[in-house]
Amino acid sequence: MNRRKKINQLLKANAKKASAKLAPKSKDRYISKADRLKLAAEADPETTVSAQS
Template identity: 85%
Template sequence: MNRRKKINQLLKANAKKASAKLAPRSKPKYISKADRLKLAAETSPESVVSSES
């Protein structure tokens, strides 16, 4: 592989990584298991109170 091709390959790879970083994320942000339990605990008492009435 000649020097010019190798340099161009590195530049293309770096440009590809940079554009991938700027692209919008399709995955939702990770929420830890403890945080999910807290959120569930906050929402469940409201629904329990409404169902008991």
């Protein structure tokens, strides 16, 4: 009984990990502060140039 329980436990754990990988992610991907500044500069170059001067 103990061996069967341990094998079932491992199989359930692996199935849980596999289904978690397939589930949609709730959080957005992390964007670093430097990347956010680059994106802001590309989106609106006039305001960032005047702000830096």
